[in-house]
Amino acid sequence: MAKNRKVELSTIIGKGSKIDGKLTAAGGIRIDGEVEGNIASDGFVTIGEGGVAKADIKAQECLISGRVIGNVTVQEGLELDNTANLSGDIVAKILKIHSGAIFNGSSAMGAQAKKNLQKKNVERSEKN
Numbered sequence: 001m002a003k004n005r006k007v008e009l010s011t012i013i014g015k016g017s018k019i020d021g022k023l024t025a026a027g028g029i030r031i032d033g034e035v036e037g038n039i040a041s042d043g044f045v046t047i048g049e050g051g052v053a054k055a056d057i058k059a060q061e062c063l064i065s066g067r068v069i070g071n072v073t074v075q076e077g078l079e080l081d082n083t084a085n086l087s088g089d090i091v092a093k094i095l096k097i098h099s100g101a102i103f104n105g106s107s108a109m110g111a112q113a114k115k116n117l118q119k120k121n122v123e124r125s126e127k128n
Contacts, residue, residue: 011029030051040058040059049065069088078095079098084101086104
């Protein structure tokens, strides 16, 4: 997972664009606009510095440089750039957080991570 490596993009949500609903793509997604709902990709998801995702994200890998309000579940790695602001829970094999990034939530790594985090979320919702 390298911040500057080339990623094949199949979908780009440009600055000034807004999507409400479910965004699903085969291949990479780059978001420089705003998405509200859910994001799913079998590739790499990038939230650009000006991008906002009020969404749960499921992907192979993810780089966040903008703002995300929602849970992020990736098969491989998640990288929070120094301009990232993430409020939500993380499930990832690899987690890299740069100095300056803001992260409010829980993180889980390893084989049992997803199951443990789902159990925790169910317990938390039952208390409310």
